[in-house]
Amino acid sequence: TKRPRLSMTFELAEVAHEMRGEGAYSREGHTARTLVREADLRIVLLAMKAGSIMKEPRADETTSVLTVSGHVRLRFADRVADLSNGRLLMIERGLSHNVEALEESLVLLTLGWRAK
Numbered sequence: 001t002k003r004p005r006l007s008m009t010f011e012l013a014e015v016a017h018e019m020r021g022e023g024a025y026s027r028e029g030h031t032a033r034t035l036v037r038e039a040d041l042r043i044v045l046l047a048m049k050a051g052s053i054m055k056e057p058r059a060d061e062t063t064s065v066l067t068v069s070g071h072v073r074l075r076f077a078d079r080v081a082d083l084s085n086g087r088l089l090m091i092e093r094g095l096s097h098n099v100e101a102l103e104e105s106l107v108l109l110t111l112g113w114r115a116k
Contacts, residue, residue, distance in 0.1 A: 010035055012045060012068055016106050019047040030054055030101070042111040048072065048101035055098050061111045065089045070105025074098070083107075 015033060024031040029052025036043035042061075048054070048070070065074070067083040074081045074089065075098045081089050082102075091097070099107075 008036065010045075012106065012108070015045055016047050019045070025049070028052070038113070040113050042109075042113050044109040044111070046099075046105075046107040046109060048099070048105045048107065050101055050103045050105075053098055053100045056096055057099060059091060059095070059109075059111065060093055061113055062093045063091045063112075064110045065091060066108045066110075068106040068108050070107075071102040072105050072107055073100045073102055075100070 015035070019025060019031050019033055022031050025047060029049040030047065032044050032046045034042060034044050046054075050070075065072075065083060066088045067085055069085055071082070071084045074083065074091075076095060083089055
């Protein structure tokens with residue numbers, strides 16, 4: 001039996017340091033970088049300044065949200081989810097929400113992906 005191979009590793013602290021030096025981070029208070037783009041998977045790292053808000057990010061796929069560091073609040077139409085360091089949330093596809101960084105935060109998004 002052929003075993004799957006590991007093909008990529010990431011040092012998230014180093015990637016976040018680079019991202020926080022980008023113009024978008026200083027202008028808009030947040031920036032994102034796609035780390036993995038495969039036919040069936042996307043992994044995105046999001047860096048946010050304290051107080052910044054992303055209004056209605058679009059996720060057409062089921063998504064997991066992991067707060068690597070910091071604290072973010074996701075606001076949905078009928079509820080609020082607070083994700084401090086190390087907390088994980090699953091969001092159903094197409095669910096509208098806003099993301100607010102309550103402190104400087106690093107968030108890892110994993111999106112299931114369907115070939116189109």
